[in-house]
Amino acid sequence: MKVGVFGLGSMGYGMATSLLKDGHQVWGFDLAQDQVDKFVAEGGLSAGLKEVAPNLDVVVIVVLNSSQTESVLFSADNGIVQYLSPLSTIIACATVAPEFARDMSKRCQQLNISYLDAPISGGAVKAAQGQLSIMASGRKETFEKVKPVLDSIAETVFELSEDAGVGSAMKAVNQLLAGVHIASMAEAMTFGMTQGIEPEKIVDVISKCAGSSWMFENRAPHIVDGDYSPRSAVDIWLKDLGIVLDIAKDSGFIAPMTATALEQFTEASQSGLGKEDDAAVAKVYAKKANIDLPS
Amino acid sequence: MKVGVFGLGSMGYGMATSLLKDGHQVWGFDLAQDQVDKFVAEGGLSAGLKEVAPNLDVVVIVVLNSSQTESVLFSADNGIVQYLSPLSTIIACATVAPEFARDMSKRCQQLNISYLDAPISGGAVKAAQGQLSIMASGRKETFEKVKPVLDSIAETVFELSEDAGVGSAMKAVNQLLAGVHIASMAEAMTFGMTQGIEPEKIVDVISKCAGSSWMFENRAPHIVDGDYSPRSAVDIWLKDLGIVLDIAKDSGFIAPMTATALEQFTEASQSGLGKEDDAAVAKVYAKKANIDLPS
Numbered sequence: 001m002k003v004g005v006f007g008l009g010s011m012g013y014g015m016a017t018s019l020l021k022d023g024h025q026v027w028g029f030d031l032a033q034d035q036v037d038k039f040v041a042e043g044g045l046s047a048g049l050k051e052v053a054p055n056l057d058v059v060v061i062v063v064l065n066s067s068q069t070e071s072v073l074f075s076a077d078n079g080i081v082q083y084l085s086p087l088s089t090i091i092a093c094a095t096v097a098p099e100f101a102r103d104m105s106k107r108c109q110q111l112n113i114s115y116l117d118a119p120i121s122g123g124a125v126k127a128a129q130g131q132l133s134i135m136a137s138g139r140k141e142t143f144e145k146v147k148p149v150l151d152s153i154a155e156t157v158f159e160l161s162e163d164a165g166v167g168s169a170m171k172a173v174n175q176l177l178a179g180v181h182i183a184s185m186a187e188a189m190t191f192g193m194t195q196g197i198e199p200e201k202i203v204d205v206i207s208k209c210a211g212s213s214w215m216f217e218n219r220a221p222h223i224v225d226g227d228y229s230p231r232s233a234v235d236i237w238l239k240d241l242g243i244v245l246d247i248a249k250d251s252g253f254i255a256p257m258t259a260t261a262l263e264q265f266t267e268a269s270q271s272g273l274g275k276e277d278d279a280a281v282a283k284v285y286a287k288k289a290n291i292d293l294p295s
Numbered sequence: 296m297k298v299g300v301f302g303l304g305s306m307g308y309g310m311a312t313s314l315l316k317d318g319h320q321v322w323g324f325d326l327a328q329d330q331v332d333k334f335v336a337e338g339g340l341s342a343g344l345k346e347v348a349p350n351l352d353v354v355v356i357v358v359l360n361s362s363q364t365e366s367v368l369f370s371a372d373n374g375i376v377q378y379l380s381p382l383s384t385i386i387a388c389a390t391v392a393p394e395f396a397r398d399m400s401k402r403c404q405q406l407n408i409s410y411l412d413a414p415i416s417g418g419a420v421k422a423a424q425g426q427l428s429i430m431a432s433g434r435k436e437t438f439e440k441v442k443p444v445l446d447s448i449a450e451t452v453f454e455l456s457e458d459a460g461v462g463s464a465m466k467a468v469n470q471l472l473a474g475v476h477i478a479s480m481a482e483a484m485t486f487g488m489t490q491g492i493e494p495e496k497i498v499d500v501i502s503k504c505a506g507s508s509w510m511f512e513n514r515a516p517h518i519v520d521g522d523y524s525p526r527s528a529v530d531i532w533l534k535d536l537g538i539v540l541d542i543a544k545d546s547g548f549i550a551p552m553t554a555t556a557l558e559q560f561t562e563a564s565q566s567g568l569g570k571e572d573d574a575a576v577a578k579v580y581a582k583k584a585n586i587d588l589p590s
Contacts, residue, residue, distance in 0.1 A: 098490060121504040133504050158500050160492070169490035170500055177483045177506030184475040184552045188468050191539070194546045195393060195464035197455070205453050205465055209416040209428050211472030213508035244486070251489045253584045257479045260555040289548045 001057040001148055003027070004080070006072045008035040010231070011093070011120065012062030014127030015153045017042055019060075021130065022152040027052050053083030058149050059090050062120075065239060066096040073104065086112035089146050093120045093134075095175060095240050097247055098165035105138070105164030114142040117164040119171030120154075123218070124231060131155035135174065137166035172247055175240040176258050181215035182237070183261040186282035188216075189223050193291050200224045222279035226294040234281060235274040237265040296352040296443055298322070299375070301367045303330040305526075306388075306415065307357030309422030310448045312337060314355075316425065317447040322347050348378030353444050354385050357415075360534060361391040368399065381407035384441050388415045388429075390470060390535050392542055393460035400433070400459030409437040412459040414466030415449075418513070419526060426450035430469065432461035467542055470535040471553050476510035477532070478556040481577035483511075484518050488586050495519045517574035521589040529576060530569040532560040 001024050005016040008030035019026045020043050027047055028039040040046050059080060061072050069092055073081050081090075090108055092101065092115065105115040118136040126132050134154045136143070143150070143159055150157045160166045188211070192202045203220045206212050222228065241262040248255045264281050271287075273280045286293045296319050300311040303325035314321045315338050322342055323334040335341050354375060356367050364387055368376050385403055387396065387410065400410040411433040421427050429449045431438070438445070438454055445452045455461045483506070487497045498515045501507050517523065536557040543550045559576050566582075568575040581588045 121506070123505065133500075135500055135504070156503050158496075160496060160500070166490075166492060169487065169492055170497070172490070173483050173487040173492070173497055174501060174504045174506035176486060177479055177501065177508070177511065180479040180482075180552070181476065181506070181508060184472055184479075187475075187550055187552045188472045191471060191543060191548055191550060192464065192468040194548050195461075195467070195542065197461060197464055197468070201453075201455060202465070202468055205428075205430055205455070206469060206472065208451050209430070209469045210418065210509050210513070211416070211469035211476070213472070213476060213511075214505050216472065216508075218505070247490065248486060251584070253486055253489050254580075255482055255486060256555050256558065257475070257482045257552070260551050264551065285549070289546070 001025070001146070002055055003058045003060060003149055004029060004052065004056045005060045005062065007062040008032070008039055009062065010124035011127045012060075013039065014124055015060060015062060015132070016044060017128060018130035019149065019152045020044060022148070024149065024152060027056070049078055049080060050083055053080050054085050056084065056088055058146050059084065059088065060093065060149070061090065062093045065094055066100045069094045069096060069104065074107065081108065081111055081113060084113055087114070089114040089116065089142055091116045091118045091146065091149065093118055095119055095171050095243060096168050097243055098168040098172070101168040102163070102165040114139065114145065115164060116142055116146070117167035119167055121171070121174055126155070127153070134158065135160060135167045135170040137161040137163055169247070172244050176244045176255070178215055179237045179241045179265070180257050180261045181213040182219055182278050183264045183281055185213070185216045185220050186223075186264070186279065186285055189220055190282055190285035190289055190291060194289050199294060219279040222277055223282050224294055228276040228280045230275060230277045232278050233275050234265055234268045234278050237278055238262070238269055241265065296320070296441070297350055298353045298355060298444055299324060299347065299351045300355045300357065302357035303327070303334055304357065305419035306422045307355075308334065309419055310355060310357060310427070311339060312423060313425035314444065314447045315339060317443070319444065319447060322351070344373055344375060345378055348375050349380050351379065351383055353441050354379065354383065355388065355444070356385065357388045360389055361395045364389045364391060364399065369402065376403065376406055376408060379408055382409070384409040384411065384437055386411045386413045386441065386444065388413055390414055390466050390538060391463050392538055393463040393467070396463040397458070397460040409434065409440065410459060411437055411441070412462035414462055416466070416469055421450070422448070429453065430455060430462045430465040432456040432458055464542070467539050471539045471550070473510055474532045474536045474560070475552050475556045476508040477514055477573050478559045478576055480508070480511045480515050481518075481559070481574065481580055484515055485577055485580035485584055485586060489584050494589060514574040517572055518577050519589055523571040523575045525570060525572045527573050528570050529560055529563045529573050532557070532573060533564055536560065
């Protein structure tokens with residue numbers, strides 16, 4: 001299919017190259033020209049928005065948040081919907097509030113453009129392998145129409161509902177858990193170190209025990225290696241757990257675990273660690289406990 | 296080998312029968328006579344402590360806490376160490392503070408009795424299959440001496456240190472994570488339900504996404520099934536997270552995720568849910584959010 005991918009960060013870039021590998025024609029868009037150039041060198045396409053948009057079957061939006069998503073779609077000067085042909089489809093992958101997804105879906109449908117509320121999970125490695133999980137909601141016929149694109153980027157596509165917003169709600173549930181698990185990983189690793197246990201031993205043992213989590217197994221090794229190059233940054237969690245708490249507040253839901261995890265990430269960000277890998281939340285614990293993490 | 300198992304609850308009973316299956320001679324001890332009778336009906340042995348103790352190679356203690364462990368070993372009227380032969384070995388499996396484990400080990404060694412600080416992880420099903428994980432510390436020669444017993448009860452034995460206390464410290468790390476993950480599972484499930492997502496869909500999706508944990512996959516189905524028969528009870532977490540926070544306090548370690556999780560379990564216990572399965576912590580969330588859990 002003819003696909004435009006908006007946002008060539010670590011996730012979007014991997015998804016765009018996965019699409020290329022499966023023979024789709026893929027145009028990449030990103031404010032960072034070097035990412036676009038790199039994508040073109042791998043066989044991707046680049047063109048002016050106005051020229052290419054009318055020919056696109058699918059637009060995949062893999063940006064940071066709701067305001068960027070809205071800007072890609074509807075900004076007055078270069079929002080893409082004004083150039084798209086009706087019957088084209090938006091696949092919106094950013095983590096956003098369900099209410100925002102419902103609003104975007106409605107505005108697209110008014111222009112006869114289909115919309116999938118389609119947040120993703122899995123990280124950059126799985127994105128590059130075309131093996132993401134997609135928590136999606138939208139019309140059944142829309143899923144069918146863009147199946148070749150979904151198959152190229154995802155190992156598992158959950159069709160959760162015909163209504164936009166349900167995909168984003170499920171993503172919020174996932175982020176709640178993922179954020180809490182990263183904070184608890186940091187708490188557990190540094191707690192264990194205060195008891196004289198070597199961090200690599202904690203990883204070995206916990207990975208085989210009931211205390212394990214996807215995030216523990218993925219992030220704790222960053223602490224063992226002293227490697228805080230950002231696969232996913234601390235500041236992402238200020239945004240994502242903030243979204244969870246906003247939704248919770250609107251629904252009268254009290255989320256103490258989420259709130260406590262957000263406090264740890266906020267403290268990390270305020271300590272200047274916002275752009276580091278999210279495992280760096282352990283540095284806040286280590287400083288308070290007066291222990292040295294592996295460097 | 297000749298083994299005495301103290302505590303025939305769900306974990307101890309499974310361990311005792313796993314030992315029987317591998318051909319050990321196993322004497323079972325429990326305050327509940329019906330558990331002892333059941334064990335004898337499966338081929339286990341029962342005898343007076345004073346008669347059998349001098350012949351035992353190994354004593355496995357699978358009781359609830361430190362005071363029960365100390366009582367099995369040293370109580371004035373029927374503590375077992377006074378009857379054991381030197382060169383026998385204690386395998387102490389309860390979740391206790393590292394300091395307590397060091398004390399027990401020291402007092403046993405003064406009587407020439409070997410001591411393994413050997414907390415377990417895996418639950419009743421794995422106990423019955425002889426596939427527990429053991430986080431153990433103690434002398435190298437002690438591990439070798441009781442290897443046939445360890446092999447019968449565990450799939451994985453971590454030899455963490457020559458010093459008692461390190462096994463218990465690792466167990467505390469595991470319980471920190473496990474307790475936080477159960478509370479966050481309850482928070483996530485009920486949060487998702489307030490957004491109109493069916494609980495079984497949350498389990499399906501999260502199990503395949505980055506928000507998953509061992510505890511999520513194990514406990515969230517209890518909520519879907521509305522089954523709160525206690526595999527592991529709410530009140531266990533008051534004890535175990537209490538131990539974690541006691542150790543943390545002694546080490547000047549601040550553990551906000553653990554403290555917040557403990558608050559949820561405490562609230563559940565105070566609501567009369569202490570003896571229910573630990574997944575019942577979700578009932579506290581559901582009540583506040585005014586939603587109905589599956590029954």
